[in-house]
Amino acid sequence: MTALKQEDGPAFCEPWQAQAFALANALIDKGVFTADEWANTLGAEIKRAQAAGDPDTGETYYNHWLAALERLCAEKGLALGDEVSDRAEEWRNAYLATPHGQPVALK
Template sequence: MTASPGPDLAALPHIPCDAGGPVFREPWEAHAFALAVTLHGKGLFIWPEWAETLSAEIRSAQAAGDPDAGDTYYQHWLKALERLVVAKGVTDAAAIEAATAAWHAAAEATPHGEPIVLGRMD
């Protein structure tokens, strides 16, 4: 699956691309990519700020032992996105943790092949 590039992808470290643009191994990776591009488009952050936050997240993961084989790139992308939305006051770490826990619980309770449905989280 590929997407048409929006912001300057050359500013991003190690983004998996082919001739058509970014390449995603899983649907959630494309969703995380689109969310970052959308939040940038809405003015939450400028692209150089995003690139620096992502670079810092990748450096942190490498320092913690990530072998940087390419299969964890969008995990770093997601962590960088979480870091920015917390820093910008959009949400807080506790809300992200609660949503993550709710997602995992819903996924475990959902039969294979069925859509995962989250309950209200308020």
């Protein structure tokens, strides 16, 4: 039996979790998608991760959150999977081309 009662960690363990949290809520606030669409997509991503063997003990919660966000953005045509992966490559290259200590920006 997994122990439920545990010490509370911080609200977000890493900054990207806070960013992903804020992005989804900003899009809901703007009416880009509804709270109901969001809850259903997040629920579906959690189920999918569980089926794929994720222990789903809460630590991976924001991974599911991000997967749901990417899926809804793709479904709505806001940011397609290819666009996101191309952009990620551009960012990666921008980091690699930026001398250490200087701000990283896309060209």
